[in-house]
Amino acid sequence: MISRPERFLRRVGAMAAKEVLHIQRDPRTLYMALGMPVIMLMLLGFGLSFDIERIPLLLADGDRSAASRELARSLLGSHELAAVDGSDASAAETALRRGQAMAALVIPAGFERELLAGRDSPVQLLVDGSDGNMARQIMGKVDAIVRAASQRRAGFAASPPLGVKVYTLWNPAGRSALFMVPGVAAYLLAIAAVLLTALTIAAEWERGSMEQLFASPVGRLEIVLGKLLPYLALGMLQLLLVITLGTTVFDVPIRGSLPVIFLAGLFFLAAMLGQGLFISVIARNQLVATQAGALSSLLPSLILSGMLVPIENMPRILQALTIVVPARYLVHALRTLMLKGGGLSVVALDLCAMLAFTVAILALATLRFKRRLA
Amino acid sequence: MNAIAVDSLTKIFGDFVAVDHVSFDVRKGEVFGFLGSNGAGKSTTIRILCGLLAPSRGTARVAGFDVGRAPEAVKSAIGYMSQKFSLYLDLPVQENLDFFGGAYGLSGRALASRAAEVVELCGLGDLGGRITGTLSGGVRQRLALACAILHRPRVLFLDEPTACVDPQARRLFWRVIRQLAGEGTTIFVTTHYLDEAEYCRRIGLMAAGRLIALDTPAALKRTYVPGRIYLARGRELGPAAAVLRGQPGVTAVEPFGAGLHLQVDPALWDKVRLAAALAAAGGREVSIEAGEPSLEDVFLAALGQAEKAA
Numbered sequence: 027m028i029s030r031p032e033r034f035l036r037r038v039g040a041m042a043a044k045e046v047l048h049i050q051r052d053p054r055t056l057y058m059a060l061g062m063p064v065i066m067l068m069l070l071g072f073g074l075s076f077d078i079e080r081i082p083l084l085l086a087d088g089d090r091s092a093a094s095r096e097l098a099r100s101l102l103g104s105h106e107l108a109a110v111d112g113s114d115a116s117a118a119e120t121a122l123r124r125g126q127a128m129a130a131l132v133i134p135a136g137f138e139r140e141l142l143a144g145r146d147s148p149v150q151l152l153v154d155g156s157d158g159n160m161a162r163q164i165m166g167k168v169d170a171i172v173r174a175a176s177q178r179r180a181g182f183a184a185s186p187p188l189g190v191k192v193y194t195l196w197n198p199a200g201r202s203a204l205f206m207v208p209g210v211a212a213y214l215l216a217i218a219a220v221l222l223t224a225l226t227i228a229a230e231w232e233r234g235s236m237e238q239l240f241a242s243p244v245g246r247l248e249i250v251l252g253k254l255l256p257y258l259a260l261g262m263l264q265l266l267l268v269i270t271l272g273t274t275v276f277d278v279p280i281r282g283s284l285p286v287i288f289l290a291g292l293f294f295l296a297a298m299l300g301q302g303l304f305i306s307v308i309a310r311n312q313l314v315a316t317q318a319g320a321l322s323s324l325l326p327s328l329i330l331s332g333m334l335v336p337i338e339n340m341p342r343i344l345q346a347l348t349i350v351v352p353a354r355y356l357v358h359a360l361r362t363l364m365l366k367g368g369g370l371s372v373v374a375l376d377l378c379a380m381l382a383f384t385v386a387i388l389a390l391a392t393l394r395f396k397r398r399l400a
Numbered sequence: 401m402n403a404i405a406v407d408s409l410t411k412i413f414g415d416f417v418a419v420d421h422v423s424f425d426v427r428k429g430e431v432f433g434f435l436g437s438n439g440a441g442k443s444t445t446i447r448i449l450c451g452l453l454a455p456s457r458g459t460a461r462v463a464g465f466d467v468g469r470a471p472e473a474v475k476s477a478i479g480y481m482s483q484k485f486s487l488y489l490d491l492p493v494q495e496n497l498d499f500f501g502g503a504y505g506l507s508g509r510a511l512a513s514r515a516a517e518v519v520e521l522c523g524l525g526d527l528g529g530r531i532t533g534t535l536s537g538g539v540r541q542r543l544a545l546a547c548a549i550l551h552r553p554r555v556l557f558l559d560e561p562t563a564c565v566d567p568q569a570r571r572l573f574w575r576v577i578r579q580l581a582g583e584g585t586t587i588f589v590t591t592h593y594l595d596e597a598e599y600c601r602r603i604g605l606m607a608a609g610r611l612i613a614l615d616t617p618a619a620l621k622r623t624y625v626p627g628r629i630y631l632a633r634g635r636e637l638g639p640a641a642a643v644l645r646g647q648p649g650v651t652a653v654e655p656f657g658a659g660l661h662l663q664v665d666p667a668l669w670d671k672v673r674l675a676a677a678l679a680a681a682g683g684r685e686v687s688i689e690a691g692e693p694s695l696e697d698v699f700l701a702a703l704g705q706a707e708k709a710a
Contacts (some may be wrong), residue, residue, distance in 0.1 A: 033505050040502025044488070044495070050489045235486035241450045241557075244477045244503045 036395045037244050041252020045226065049256065055222060059260045063214040063268050070210045071203050071276050081164055082107040084127035091138035097149070100175050101131065101168065122154050129153045129164045143181065204279075207272035208360030209333025212353040213324075214268060215291065216298050219261050220323035221316065223302030227253055228315035231306070246395055250388075254299045261295040262288065272364075282363030286370050290359040293380040298323065300387035307394045326341040328355035355379045401464065403428045403555050403586035404449065411444050418444040418610035426588060426602075428554075431581045433600030434590040435699065440606040442590040443483070446559050449588065450480045452581055463554045476504075479553035483560045485544035489533035493524060493543055497550065504551035511550075516677065518546040522576055538569025545576060549585070556580065558589040562596060574599050594695040601668035603695070605702050612706040617695060624701040625693035628666045629653050630674060633659040633687050640681035647677075661691070 049055045083101065087094050102109055110127045118130035132150040140147035151168055155161045230236045239249055265288065265350070272278040302319060309315040328334065330344065331353035338346055348354045355376035362372050370377075404426035416655045419441045426432040436442050447453045449462050450671060451471030460467045463477035469494040487496050497519070503522040519528070521543040531541065541561060549556060558577075562570045574596065581587050589600065597603050600618055605613040605620075637660050649668030654661040662674065669690045678686045 036505055036507055037503060040499055043502070044491070044499040045497055047491055047499075048488070233486055233488070234482055234484035235488065237452065237482050238480065238486035239503065240452055241475060241478070241480035241482070242500070243472060243502045243505065245472075 034245075034248060037248045038252045038255070041244065041249060045253060045256040047225070049260070054264060059218050059222065059264055060267060062218065063264055064271065066214055067207070067268055067271050070213075071206055071272075081129065081160070082110045082127045083107040083164075083168075084110040084118050084121045084130035086130060086132045088135040089133050093138035093141055094133045097133065097172070097175055098131075101171050107167070113159035118152055122152060125154075127154075128157075128160065129168065131168065139282050176354055183255075203276040204365060205334070205361055207268070207276050207278045207363055209331065209357050210357040211265065211272070211360055212267045212294065212331055213327045213333060214266060215261055215295060215356070216323040216327040216353055217320070219257060219265060219295050219298035220302040220305065221319040222257050222260070223254060223299050224306040224309070224315040224319035225312055226257075227303060227306035228230075228309055228312045231310040232312055246392060250392070250395075254303065257299055257332060258292075258295055261299075262291065265291040265295075275348065278364055281367030282372070283346045283369040284375065287360065287363050289370075290356060290363070290373060290377060290380070293377055294352055294356040297380050297384040297387065300384050300391060304387050304391040304394070307391050326351040331357045333357050349379075350383065352380045352383045401429070402429065403427060403463060404432075404460075404588060405447075405461045406449070406458070409448065409455055409460050410457035410463065411441075411448060411453065412456040417609050418664075419448070422457075422606075422611045424604055424611060424614055426586055429581055429584045430602065431577065431587040431589065431595045431600045433603040434588065434595055434606065435594070435603055435695075436515045436590075436606030441609040442606055443559055445606070446557050446590060448590070449474075450478060450557055452474050455456055455601065476551075477549035477554050479556040480659070481544050481548045481556075481558045481561055483563060485540050487532050487540060487544055487547065488550070491529055492529050493535070494528040496543060496547055500547040501550045506551060514550055514552075518550055519547075521579065522546040523572060528546070529598075531599075536569070537565050538572065541565050541573060541616050542576065545573070546658065549580065553585065555586045555588065558587065560592060562591060562593060570596065594699060597695050605699065607703055607706050608710075612704070613698070613702045617698075620698045620702075621693040625663065626665075627663050628665065628669075629691035629693050629697075630660055630662040630671065631656065631659055631689050631691040632674065632678060632683075633689075634678065635684045637678065637683050637686070640678045640683035643681035644674075644677060663693075663697075 064306060085098050087098065098109075101107055107129075110121060112395055118127070118132060121127040130152040132152065134149070135244065136239060137147050137149065146387065148363075151165070153161045227236075230239070269280070269287065301322060305318045306315050309318055330337075330340075330348045330351045332348070333353070337348050337354065340348070357372040359376040362368060362376075366372070402425040404424075405426070407423050409422045410417070422441075422445060432441050434442050434445065444453065449454050449467060450459055451462075451467050451474040454471075455468050462474045465473040465477065467474050482544050485622070488499070488588055491499070497515045498511065501507070501515060501641050506514060519525070522545055524539070524542060524546060527535065527539065532543065534656070535543070545558075546563070562573060565573070570593070577589070578599070579588055591597060600617070602614065603620060604611050613624070614662075615623065638655075641653050641655070641660055644650055644662070648667035650667070652661070652663035664674070671690070678688075
């Protein structure tokens with residue numbers, strides 16, 4: 027006679043082994059779990075960039091003096107702005123309207139003369155305000171460069187008595203990829219984990235094999251564990267893939283503890299698998315499970331995780347909603363661990379939150395699972 | 401000891417009584433047929449007996465275990481084959497066997513040798529590597545059966561196992577069932593096919609949640625189709641039938657193919673007298689032969705009586 031725990035493990039093993047066979051037979055699952063992240067990471071990492079680069083700037087130099095040329099050089103010296111040919115203020119407006127330039131700097135005739143005379147010599151910056159975000163960034167950039175140039179001219183003595191020196195920590199270059207990659211990791215893990223589990227369990231209902239399993243000595247917990255374990259392993263593989271790509275292709279640093287990064291991933295995956303399980307217990311149908319799985323994983327992890335929009339900028343009600351979005355905690359944990367460094371202590375709160383979600387959703391799903399058994 | 405003992409079993413869904421005070425026993429090694437139209441409560445009863453549904457009232461013991469109190473013990477002792485053969489169609493035959501064996505706690509060499517045994521018994525030959533989805537309905541059905549008996553269940557529940565399976569495959573399937581019963585497995589089977597019910601040692605007939613008849617096929621025929629059945633052939637029997645109808649000792653006259661299906665009291669009628677009466681009424685070239693009452697006759701008669709009683 028074999029012992030109870032051994033029987034338990036044997037049944038979980040049988041369920042898990044069968045799940046692995048299903049995955050092997052259906053390469054689409056593997057593609058979804060391992061191919062999609064690569065493609066999405068490339069698309070989102072390269073495509074979803076908020077960095078300003080080579081903004082077309084029209085220079086209308088009405089002065090054509092040494093001073094005006096020097097100003098132009100310093101503007102174009104960084105790679106953020108690129109010159110568009112132009113001559114005067116009237117051409118600037120046309121270029122902006124046609125979209126050939128996003129901004130125009132008009133240097134009036136007599137610019138150098140006024141400067142040499144020691145008087146104020148204003149230049150005019152025209153900015154296309156139809157993209158507010160971009161306009162703000164251009165204004166900030168040009169303002170900073172012009173201010174630096176005028177300071178250089180005036181010499182140290184004229185520097186203002188008060189000044190703020192800004193140092194940006196952890197991502198001084200302000201590269202989008204650095205904070206996008208941790209966000210994308212959460213997004214990808216969420217989609218794959220929720221969708222795959224929701225699908226595999228719904229398929230079992232649809233096929234009628236769930237009834238067959240219920241008529242066997244295999245218990246609910248054994249079904250759930252057997253179903254989730256292979257996908258947990260697949261999810262961890264996915265995380266490894268995303269992190270490897272992030273560090274190699276996008277040069278994302280890992281300043282914190284790598285084991286804690288994977289621990290956070292594990293907690294998040296458990297939460298997402300629970301969510302998938304919950305959906306499939308309710309939906310019992312692959313089509314509905316796909317829709318509900320995609321919606322409930324994609325939107326929150328994209329919009330409510332803080333990946334794209336900072337949570338602090340959201341309306342109060344959405345901020346409250348993010349509390350129950352596990353992706354929020356993973357994004358925070360990954361950004362902290364990868365960019366700032368540290369270990370368990372800095373992300374303990376995130377881990378606890380994800381664990382709480384996992385326990386709650388699994389309890390709900392099991393309760394619901396039981397009722398359907400009747 | 402009885403393999404199945406059901407006492408006043410009742411299942412209520414909301415205000416619908418799906419199973420209404422059903423009581424019966426099934427002996428060990430018996431092939432027990434459970435008949436009835438759709439919605440009569442057959443599948444609900446089978447699900448209760450398998451521990452999938454809790455009874456609302458009454459008790460049922462399967463293989464000695466109470467289905468309401470110890471459903472898990474029941475599940476280890478039984479095999480269940482549901483209406484849809486719930487196999488994994490994307491997996492090969494052998495992997496289906498391996499999985500269901502594992503689900504019942506078999507592993508290693510014990511599983512391998514038992515799997516080989518049921519493959520042999522169910523006539524699955526060397527199909528082990530075939531993807532289940534590519535097999536015909538009849539083969540899938542035998543594979544589902546093989547998966548259900550891997551763990552040597554004491555009681556085997558088959559819920560309409562022969563739906564959508566061709567007659568030859570059905571015959572093969574029943575050969576396996578009889579062999580299992582011969583080895584001592586109790587078989588509880590629901591079916592739509594009345595010819596299959598003849599294979600059962602005893603039959604229970606369900607209508608509107610109640611068990612309206614229960615006996616061996618022969619006894620049921622004697623009870624519900626009294627008298628003797630004759631088949632009359634000949635020409636111009638139509639008008640002659642009208643004459644025969646209503647005569648004392650004639651219970652039923654039904655057209656049957658080109659002839660007539662006659663149910664009569666053997667004390668008043670025999671072959672010769674029937675032939676004479678039909679000929680006198682205008683029938684030509686009349687020939688009479690003795691017939692057997694079918695379970696269909698029993699089914700209709702029992703349903704009729706139950707409706708009258710209700």
